[in-house]
Amino acid sequence: METIKLTIDNKPVEVPAGTSVYQAAKNLGIDIPVLCYMNLHDLGIENKPAGCRICVVEVEGRRNLAPSCSTTCANGMVVKTHSTRVINARRTVMELILSDHPKDCLTCPKSGNCDLQDMAVKMGVRNIPGQAYAEMSTYKTDFSPSIIRDMDKCIMCRRCETMCNDFQTVGALSGVNRGFSAVVAPAFEQDLEKSPCTYCGQCVAVCPTGALTEVDHTPKVIRALADPTKTVLVQTAPAVRAALGEEFGLEAGTSVTGKMVAALRQIGFDYIFDTDFAADLTIMEEGTELLTRLGKHLSGDKDVKLPILTSCCPGWVGFFEHNYSDMLDVPSTAKSPQQMFGAIAKSYFAEKLGKKREELVVISVMPCLAKKYECQRDEFKVDGNPDVDFSISTRELAHLIKEFNINFNELADEDFDRPMGESTGASVIFGATGGVIEAATRTAYEIHTGKKLEKVDFHELRGMEGIRSATIDFNGLPINIGIAHGLGNARKLLDQVRAGKTNYHAIEIMACPGGCIGGGGQPLHHGDTSVLKARTKAIYSEDTNKVIRKSHENPYIIKLYEEFLGKPMSHKAHELLHTHYFDKSSKDIFI
Amino acid sequence: MSHIKVELKKEQVAKIKDICKSFNNEAGELINVLHKTQESFGYLPAEVQEVIARELNVSVAKVYGVVTFYSFFTMIPKGKHPISICTGTACYVRGAEKVLDEFKRILDVKVGETTPDGKFSLSCLRCVGACGLAPVVMVGEKVYGRVSPDGVKDIIKEYEQ
The missing domain is CATH 3.30.70.20 (Alpha-Beta Plaits)
Incomplete structure (x- = not known):
């Protein structure tokens, strides 16, 4: 590859042809300030409209200043990143933006x-000069x-x-x-x-x-906690524990499960439960649905559609309702863990407490903003009362902890309450791309083959690649699995499915890069996507450290079926844990 | 932005599809497609933009972005009698603004708008090459010179039947 030699701030540097001045400077340890420029290397996304002009530099022999983000290095270039002319221009640009x-x-x-x-x-x-006159x-x-x-x-x-x-x-x-x-x-x-x-x-x-x-729901949380007539339950999604620590200065990838539970208890929630419990429940329902559909398909039933698509991610659900309304019977009918939790909390658990559903407030802490929308969808309400009252993001929880003056980093680890706080390693990996399908595989394999899984880690399903596939041997029956994260990747995969060009049995899709760990409600990465990898690592080490690593072995899930639901896909399970989808394609624009 | 709901006829949708097809349904030809479509429809209502977006496989937001960026494109149908007031230098110094104000007052529309009955639309232009007649007003193809605010109502009256 051709290399280019240039000088930046009197330092010589060699870069591959096509490198931007901004990147070349970065290689030298010079951080040119940027606003509009964004480079998420791991995701292959670069935004360089050269719109803000904060990153301008002086190039010898060039009449005007050059935006370093979108100026390509040339041989012999002499660049100054902090001449007085640059500093003056940068300041003026900033003043104009602020005006x-x-x-x-x-x-x-x-x-x-x-x-x-x-x-x-x-x-x-x-x-800001002239601000008094600026409209x-x-x-x-x-x-x-x-x-x-x-x-x-x-x-x-x-x-x-x-x-x-x-x-x-x-x-x-x-x-x-x-x-x-x-x-x-x-x-x-x-x-x-x-x-x-x-x-x-x-x-x-x-x-x-x-x-x-x-949309900030922290005032609603405080109002609910202050209401003596309400019993307030909180559930925390798997990906929250792998990122919350970042808001308190901890290194990315630090698992803070125990501290998070302790903080929630100090804030004053009546029951601190885990969405992971509902993730185990999701696996029971979705896994059973997969095996039922697979069984029918193998016995030649033409009405049964494969692949089955996961349905835990509300961003993804919204995406297929808008873009794949012709394929609404393909995704699993299983509700997302957040909604399964709400449905069980306001039926099974409310019964246990001897309370009416209206007396319970169910709050979720999610790495996600689409969850705020999901919990207020009409099909997740009973007589107008939502199964999950509202959802706050990881960032909002961090705000709450700070507002309650809790010294987070000094908290001693505490454990979730029972029954809905018990979970397995299978459920925690829901937070990373490939995790849901790996969890489903662990359970579906054992149910289908009747054999004990020797090795529960399916490394072939993990990774950061946008679209991945793997074939898992179900005791002689090869099961083809597809995985996509990021909706652009999901679209590529779904277009192939729609065209009948694939032979997948099951596909997992997550809307956000890396899965929920890269959700829109997580601590901001400020362009450093290496934090996504660190969070993923934290998720998988939580899994490894769990004693029980298969959803169907969760003792409280077994008990829930014995006491309340009967068996997976039973009538009651259908009523509480399954949903249906809507065609939103025609509703898109209008006026 | 206010919208007048437009019900597209089958032939109209087919026409738009034809235009897109003549540019091989290429997203990169969006501006050319918009030009041709506006030539044919006179303007680009939301419903037309949606068809174009679908045909070229780009988002409607993107199409709308391009339509609102270039001042040549319009989402408002021109009136039966388009009125243009020259606000070039010569017309301006000889009182074009007062003339414009009078048109706005009588027709009760802003520049770039069309009267609710679809009869008149109001726009400004820069120099029609008749500076000796400043201030100049055009209605359709017809040029009016040395227009005074008092003369505005007579011009409008000519087209009111």
Whole structure:
């Protein structure tokens, strides 16, 4: 490969042809400030619209300053990244961006976690010349069930657009209008609710300002806890424990399960339960459904559709309801673990407590923003009372812990309450891509073959590759498994299935990169996607450290079936744990 | 943005599909497709954009983004009698703005809008090469010179029957 030699800040550097000046400088340890530029190496996503002009540098012999993110290195180039001309220009650019940006940092939901704020601090901007005369561009604020769009705070970096269109292929967002009216918006500037948005939250995960944030339910949590007539239950998703520590300065990949439980107990929840319990339940239902469908298919029943697709991920469910409405009978009918938990909590557990469902408040802590939308879907309500009252993100839980003045890092480990806090290693890996199907394989294998699984680790199902496949030997019966994470990858896989070009028996799909560990509600990675790998590692080591690693061996799950549900896919199980899907393709745009 | 709901006829949908097909349904030809479609329909309502998005396999948001970026594209149908007021330098210094204000007042529309009955639309342009007649107003192809605010109502009256 051809190499290019150039000088940056008087230091010689050699880079492969095609490298940007920004990257070459980075190789030298020079961090040129950026706002719109984003490079998520592990996911193969690069956003470089050269729109913000914060990263400008001086190139000898060139008349104007060059945006380093999108200027390619050339032989003999002499670059200065901090000449006075550069510093002056950068400051002016920053002042211009801020002149059209609200100054309500004190109460902004992004305060303390905002790239724009950090940049203003770094540049020491203390006043904005001409601000008194500057008119601000304003847009309406869009409140969806999961995401708030406060476009007054948009700086047109287009990162959200890259995630929504290129990576997720959802196509809900695009830059529209021009000049001061320019903004990122859904088609016809409709609200997100009327767009094909799946609420995956990947736009929120990369927004450098407070333009895209989650709907904050922490005030509702506090209100519920303060209500003496309510019994408040909390459930925590597998991926939360692998990332929450980051909000308290712990290294990415630190598992904080015990501390998280202790913190929730100090906050004052009546029962601290685990979504992992419901994940084990999901495996019982989904695994049984897979085996039933597989059995019928093998015996020649033409009405039975294969592959079966997982249905735990609400972003993914929204995506196929919008884009694959012709295939609504393909996904598993099993509800997601969050909703299974709610349904069991407000029936089985409410009975145990001798309480009415209305007296219980079920709160979930999720790595996900789509869960906020999922729990308020009508089919998950009984007489208007939702199975899960509301969902908060990992970030919101961190805020709560800080607000309650809990010294998180000093907490001694505590354990979940019983019965709905007991879980297996199979359930915790739901948090990583490939985990759900691995958990299902562990159970389906043993049920189908009647043999004990010698080795429960299926390394062939793990990894960060966008689309993966593996064939698992079910005692002579080869089972073909497909896995995709990221909705763009899911689309590629689903298009093949739709065209009849695949022979998969089962497919797992997660909307977010890396699975739930990379969810839209997780601590912000600020462009460093290596944290996703660290979280994945934490998830798999939790699994390894569990005594029970197969869902069907969870003693409280066995008890739940004995006492209440009968057997998997029973009438009662169907009523409480299964759902149906809706065609949303025609509803997409309109007006 | 307000929308007038448009029910597309079968032939109209077929026409749009034909236009897309003549550009091999290539996403990269979006701007050309929009040009041709606007030539044929006069404007680009939301429903037309949806058909184009589906045919070219791009998101509707993207199509809308392009339509709103280029000022040539419009989502509002032009009136039966499009009125253009020249706001070039010569017309401007001779009082074009007052003339424009009078059109806005009488028709009760803003620049770029069309009256609810679809009769008149109002727009501005820069110089029709008749600076000696400033300020100049065009209605359709017809040019009016030395227009004063008082003369506006007479111009409108000509087209009201």
